[in-house]
Amino acid sequence: MTEHVTGTGGPADLDRRLADAVERLGHGLRALSQRSARGLGLSPLQQQAVLALSRQPTVRREVSALAAEFDVTTPTMSDAVSALERKGFVARSPGPDGRRRLLTLTEGGQEVARRLEPWDEPLLGALAKVSAADRATTLHSLLQVIADLRRQGVVSVARTCTTCRFFGPDAHPDPVAPHHCHLLRVPLPLADLRTDCPEHQLATA
Ligand code: SF4
Numbered sequence: 001m002t003e004h005v006t007g008t009g010g011p012a013d014l015d016r017r018l019a020d021a022v023e024r025l026g027h028g029l030r031a032l033s034q035r036s037a038r039g040l041g042l043s044p045l046q047q048q049a050v051l052a053l054s055r056q057p058t059v060r061r062e063v064s065a066l067a068a069e070f071d072v073t074t075p076t077m078s079d080a081v082s083a084l085e086r087k088g089f090v091a092r093s094p095g096p097d098g099r100r101r102l103l104t105l106t107e108g109g110q111e112v113a114r115r116l117e118p119w120d121e122p123l124l125g126a127l128a129k130v131s132a133a134d135r136a137t138t139l140h141s142l143l144q145v146i147a148d149l150r151r152q153g154v155v156s157v158a159r160t161c162t163t164c165r166f167f168g169p170d171a172h173p174d175p176v177a178p179h180h181c182h183l184l185r186v187p188l189p190l191a192d193l194r195t196d197c198p199e200h201q202l203a204t205a
Pocket of ligand 1: 159160161162164165166167168180181182183184194197198199200201
């Protein structure tokens with residue numbers, strides 16, 4: 001039997017190569033993010049905070065929630081938000097308990113968010129060249145991996161179908177839509193699995 005070898009001469013290992021590919025993607029995305037953030041005088045974390053504040057519901061507009069979202073400590077995110085405040089892109093307003101902690105983008109911040117929005121277009125363009133069926137399968141596989149990493153405590157926030165208590169895996173014979181959402185009471189096509197669902201509730205098991 002012919003043994004396939006990697007460029008370094010070791011035995012082929014699909015999982016290892018998949019992990020390498022994901023890591024390579026991570027490097028590429030970090031470089032893209034740094035380039036777009038630098039173009040507007042921001043750090044990559046400041047860029048992530050601005051984009052999150054422009055997209056996410058009010059309940060997550062707090063330093064601690066943003067810190068969990070991006071897997072950084074609260075003081076690190078607090079520094080990033082303070083820098084954005086000094087630049088006039090973020091303002092704080094009182095939360096339900098009266099403390100000034102709800103974060104909102106100012107008009108200037110919203111303009112910056114609009115300019116940052118296309119930062120990952122090269123990735124979206126590359127994905128668009130993959131067949132629709134392969135994209136759906138890839139989304140499914142990645143969400144399964146994220147759910148496992150969430151269980152291991154590697155990923156701290158994931159509002160995905162695969163981590164949701166309403167997710168019913170393999171409930172239908174249709175390979176295109178095998179799963180079920182018990183909240184919405186609909187089959188879930190692989191291509192429609194959610195990555196940031198507002199109705200998500202974390203499964204405990
Ligand atoms: S509630 Fe949202 S995240 Fe949960 S299974 Fe349904 S669609 Fe997916």
